[in-house]
Amino acid sequence: MEEIEPSVPGNPIDSHNPLPKGKGDFDLWWGLVIGVIALIALLVILVPDPFSRAFNFIKDGIGISLFVTIISFVLVLVVGLIGGLGRIAKNPVIAGIATVYVEVIRGIPLLVQLMFWYFAFPSVIQGIGKAIGSSALENYIADPVVMATIGLTFCYGAYMSEVYRAGIQSIPKGQMEAARSLGMTYFQAMRYVIIPQAVRVILPPVGNEFISLLKDSSLVSVVAVGDITLRGRQFMALSFKPVETFIMVALLYLVLTLFSARMVTWIERITKLER
Amino acid sequence: MSEAIIQIKDVHKYFGHVHALKGVSLEIQKGEVVVIIGPSGSGKSTLLRCINRLEEFDKGSIVVDNIPLDSAKNINAVRTEVGMVFQQFNLFSHLTVLENITLAQKIIRKREKAQAEKVAMDLLDKVGIPDKAKAFPIQLSGGQQQRVAIARALAMNPKIMLFDEPTSALDPEMIQEVLDVMMNLAKEGMTMVVVSHEMGFTRAAANRAILMDGGQIIEEAPPNILFNNPTHERTKLFLSKVL
Numbered sequence A: 001m002e003e004i005e006p007s008v009p010g011n012p013i014d015s016h017n018p019l020p021k022g023k024g025d026f027d028l029w030w031g032l033v034i035g036v037i038a039l040i041a042l043l044v045i046l047v048p049d050p051f052s053r054a055f056n057f058i059k060d061g062i063g064i065s066l067f068v069t070i071i072s073f074v075l076v077l078v079v080g081l082i083g084g085l086g087r088i089a090k091n092p093v094i095a096g097i098a099t100v101y102v103e104v105i106r107g108i109p110l111l112v113q114l115m116f117w118y119f120a121f122p123s124v125i126q127g128i129g130k131a132i133g134s135s136a137l138e139n140y141i142a143d144p145v146v147m148a149t150i151g152l153t154f155c156y157g158a159y160m161s162e163v164y165r166a167g168i169q170s171i172p173k174g175q176m177e178a179a180r181s182l183g184m185t186y187f188q189a190m191r192y193v194i195i196p197q198a199v200r201v202i203l204p205p206v207g208n209e210f211i212s213l214l215k216d217s218s219l220v221s222v223v224a225v226g227d228i229t230l231r232g233r234q235f236m237a238l239s240f241k242p243v244e245t246f247i248m249v250a251l252l253y254l255v256l257t258l259f260s261a262r263m264v265t266w267i268e269r270i271t272k273l274e275r
Numbered sequence B: 001m002s003e004a005i006i007q008i009k010d011v012h013k014y015f016g017h018v019h020a021l022k023g024v025s026l027e028i029q030k031g032e033v034v035v036i037i038g039p040s041g042s043g044k045s046t047l048l049r050c051i052n053r054l055e056e057f058d059k060g061s062i063v064v065d066n067i068p069l070d071s072a073k074n075i076n077a078v079r080t081e082v083g084m085v086f087q088q089f090n091l092f093s094h095l096t097v098l099e100n101i102t103l104a105q106k107i108i109r110k111r112e113k114a115q116a117e118k119v120a121m122d123l124l125d126k127v128g129i130p131d132k133a134k135a136f137p138i139q140l141s142g143g144q145q146q147r148v149a150i151a152r153a154l155a156m157n158p159k160i161m162l163f164d165e166p167t168s169a170l171d172p173e174m175i176q177e178v179l180d181v182m183m184n185l186a187k188e189g190m191t192m193v194v195v196s197h198e199m200g201f202t203r204a205a206a207n208r209a210i211l212m213d214g215g216q217i218i219e220e221a222p223p224n225i226l227f228n229n230p231t232h233e234r235t236k237l238f239l240s241k242v243l
Helices: A030-046 A048-087 A092-106 A110-132 A144-169 A173-181 A186-223 A228-239 A242-271 B044-051 B072-081 B097-107 B113-126 B142-154 B172-187 B199-205 B223-228 B233-242
Strands: B006-015 B018-028 B033-037 B059-064 B082-085 B160-164 B191-195 B208-213 B216-221
Touching: A030 A048, A030 A242, A048 A092, A048 A144, A048 A186, A048 A228, A048 A242, A092 A144, A110 A144, A110 A186, A144 A186, A173 A186, A173 B082, A186 A228, A186 A242, A186 B097, A228 A242, B006 B044, B018 B044, B018 B059, B018 B216, B033 B044, B033 B199, B044 B059, B044 B160, B044 B191, B072 B082, B082 B142, B097 B113, B097 B142, B113 B142, B142 B160, B142 B172, B172 B191, B172 B199, B191 B199, B199 B223, B208 B223, B208 B233, B216 B223, B216 B233
Parallel strands: B033 B191, B033 B208, B082 B160, B160 B191
Antiparallel strands: B006 B018, B006 B059, B208 B216
């Protein structure tokens, strides 16, 4: 996606930003992120049993949770763009396919979708392998992380399609007409004129989608992905300390989501352009 | 007379049940400046937008620079040769003035950045705002924005320029600066089709003035004849209201 750096001299700082701001444009809500990190550190240091043990056991899951979330999110951005363009396509077949995708996926719980990808989909592949006599397909075994990533991508891609669609439709019609009348094709106009403007509009909802995705990634623990939640459940089974375990799990998610929210705000601020 | 650069034959256009164009035929010669006037809803903007197929017509034929506007394939070829200026300017709001003028040059005309910027700066000189090259559209007045929009269209070296009510959204004191630019273009021999109610511009620059009403051409004549001695009652009625 082409992004043009806003280079207005003295680009005015957004006065409608509801966040409290200290001197030097420092976002005070960062304090909350630091506070939660400090709380984790304090628990680990002052009550090492079980918090230090819990942290050390669960921390392997942080990377997995982030990996699944970030890979899925990058794919979601692509799928959502294709889905969003499909939703507004003039061609009724393309628009129909995109609409069915969005409506069907949004109508099925994410947990059920994840289970489909991990448990049902491999059986389908194996069945096909049996039918066509392909031993490679017949012995197909699903990788939990891959299936979880596909599941999250398919589901969030549908929601993201609607975000893109709304963003693109919020750009005045005259922008497309001006681009087309200069001889650009529909896709050139989308790429160089419409989408760069739409991206600014959809940044806040896209940021929210990322944070939702991060939280919903905890569902992948059900399909054998060793994320924060699954590691937490395993530690609880070992330690018989559900309260401390899930306090630690909750705090870890909280750090990640609060940090993400700050990043979203920061990105919004630097890409803000007067219009 | 040479072959007309725009040939419109019996064009019909429907918006749902509304019959917006009812068999319009018009030929425009190379270098000619034609101004279309008429009440709102008369189909003048629709006709203009049909010439570069921002609106598709339902019946009839339009040939622009020997290219018939019938298949989807040739439409971008036509649009590259036909510049369009809109009532609402429609500058790309995320790009600077300079980027607005160079974008299509780079993509469509495949010009190098330096060459495209040279073309853009020359045109900004021509429309009188070279100092605004680095500004964003929102930082310009309406008149300045419209002059940038004209420069953006000219940067593609079009053979024809279409103007859709270019001064209707402007404050009165900014109208003249835009008309001056258009007047210079007309003097240079640009083929222009202008939807406008600027009678001064029409008298000074137009070879022909056309009155449209109810989706039809009512009368066409050189501006002085149309304004001073209209033959049709409808023309007299319209002129009595706007002159």
